[in-house]
Amino acid sequence: MPSIKRLSTLSDDFQSSLRTLLAFDASQDESIEHATAAILHDVRQRGDAAVLDYTRRYDRVAAASVPELEIDRREWQAALDALPSDQRAALETAAERVRRYHEHQRSQTWTYTEPDGTVLGQKVTPLDRVGLYVPGGKAAYPSSVLMNAIPAKVAGVPEVVMVTPTPDGVRNPIVLAAAAIGGVDRVWGMGGAQAVGALAYGTQSIDPVDKIVGPGNAYVAAAKRRVFGTVGIDMIAGPSEILVICDGTTPADWIAMDLFSQAEHDELAQAILLCPDAGYLDEVQAAIDRLLPTMPRADIIRASLGGRGALIHVRSLDEACEIANYIAPEHLEISTEQPGQWADKIRHAGAIFLGRYSSESLGDYCAGPNHVLPTSRTARFSSPLGVYDFQKRSSLIHISESGAQTLGRVAAKLAYGEGLQAHAASAEYRLNPTVSTA
């Protein structure tokens, strides 16, 4: 069995093959849904006591109180101080670059004044309190802490709290170090649906937050979906994806490794290469076969590439761009000469990596842009996590006395048309006023 599928846009059945390749069963597991609903209900009813019970049951951590689950700032600082200096420097460089990039995303309050003195605008404010979920165990990535915490702090969120499970009481020092670098304000060692419930509803010991962000397992995702509306949430991420468009001039080993870097995340991750040069696709295929056995995560890569990967022969780079817009990939590498001309044709992608030096892995860690990106074709309508996810807007409407005379007539006319007489009267009361202007 070949290590990765080959497709061609010249095939009659290409469209249906592509749809099959992209298909992903996102249906929700009913047993997880029920368990999650029960945990959330219990946390809402019993607060701290429920959190302690579930933490004991699932993480085998017995605490007498929720405050005991809090991880003190001195412990994060100690974790940071204990890091090897090159690792600490790398985290700090990444954090600084992420911060600098995200500062470009901050929105500002704006207003404008009309000739009659009416002022209109929009006030931009940060959220008050944000909860950051950080998975425990092997999926505990310090880079995720930075990518979620820094935009919130750049937005001006006064309090960013983090929850992370500590199975058997084991705390991940590099995650704690990242919390210190990322500007997190408080950390609790708790996870699962119970931690999501505690953040959404609040408990005796934990203040409710306004938004919950960060990745998690199926229970965490189900819990976030259920508390949405009570709090904001980020996107529920599907498996990670990379689409590479290559003109055949990048070393084949580089492209093979770029595909691996996506595939090594997860058996369900998707790595696809589009190229108009069939001979180059053969070279990449050979590089995959040669390099795969050398990879520590070869089994995951093999499952991912074999199940969901593809090398696709396209008629042209123009056609490749059309396919990219259909796929709306999370990550798009344009590994070509003069990549800008092709990037101009891309309408839908989470992140666009231009040129052969822009490997996705640089973006994952330290280029500056966020690595939390829309998956599963949602880049058609959504954006990378950013400062804008931690700010919100309030319309500002200050109608002058003079403005109320003209606008009141328009509003009343439309309100009568909609059968809303109190709306009309409320506008008409401001006509021919009997008091002076405010």
Next chain:
Amino acid sequence: MPSIKRLSTLSDDFQSSLRTLLAFDASQDESIEHATAAILHDVRQRGDAAVLDYTRRYDRVAAASVPELEIDRREWQAALDALPSDQRAALETAAERVRRYHEHQRSQTWTYTEPDGTVLGQKVTPLDRVGLYVPGGKAAYPSSVLMNAIPAKVAGVPEVVMVTPTPDGVRNPIVLAAAAIGGVDRVWGMGGAQAVGALAYGTQSIDPVDKIVGPGNAYVAAAKRRVFGTVGIDMIAGPSEILVICDGTTPADWIAMDLFSQAEHDELAQAILLCPDAGYLDEVQAAIDRLLPTMPRADIIRASLGGRGALIHVRSLDEACEIANYIAPEHLEISTEQPGQWADKIRHAGAIFLGRYSSESLGDYCAGPNHVLPTSRTARFSSPLGVYDFQKRSSLIHISESGAQTLGRVAAKLAYGEGLQAHAASAEYRLNPTVSTA
């Protein structure tokens, strides 16, 4: 029984009274959930045929094909031409003001170049295709057509399609006229969960959209919640709310009518007044009692004010602002002298109306800002509908050869720390390159 509750922040039980007042049962009706899931599944499987069946069953419209359900642009234009000239002028004035305001919200692509030639930024693009749901019957508001369609068109969305049920084949001419003014591209006479399904999944005759916006009944809301992820959706709105902060200098009749204008929407709508002057609250109470019998929608207003309204005596305007931030109201009127000083203290509100001439009804129709606003305390983390809801962003990452040398080392260090060796290798391949810079 008094027409509206009186509360005071001086009462010991004020906090719990306030929580009770704000409580709103947003639980979902299981029978609606099941019916909606079945309809969506059927539309996904059978496409046009399912849409025709449900339209026949629920709207009593028998069409031989989905294209027959399309309402031709000539019919909208005829509806527009047939409008009384003052009503047409009012709609056109409103549309023009809404357009002008929303043009301030358009985001632009940005990039910056680092000293080593690395370019970072964010590309802003409109969505390709947006679906606008417009309810039928009495809740068919032309102002909603404008408020949803115009931001999408200002964002540059090439195709805005509208669906609206036409029970018994009756088409609402003013809604069609608003579609013409708002720049809608196509209209189908269909509604309910079947229309949401057709927009989300596409059918033989209808191309799928990327986002669905607009209000609807419980079935429409349930359907939107279910297709979220396949397409984007706007917020699921709860009952509408107004919070008025008044210093007691605005004519009591004006404030009473402002409360009515919210209450007349719906028995579950919420209208609350905060004032430090107990005598003024008596005046407003008297105005309510005197004006209520004169209102055409008195029964709805009475149910709303009696069930969910309140006049609240506060210690000070400062305290009123604190309560407003807790409530995070959809609409906030600051009906005081020098309202700016109080608006500065407001962190959470969908729209802030400053001064006694800024009645909410002006904002509902024609001030310019959007009337689709976050309800049920969601202004803590979300924003008015805007141009930003119809644009999305793609990160731009163009690493120079020189940049890859420094960033590659940082990324590799962090990738090894996370156990992701392919990520590290992908970055390291770009070190000491063997090919020239792209």
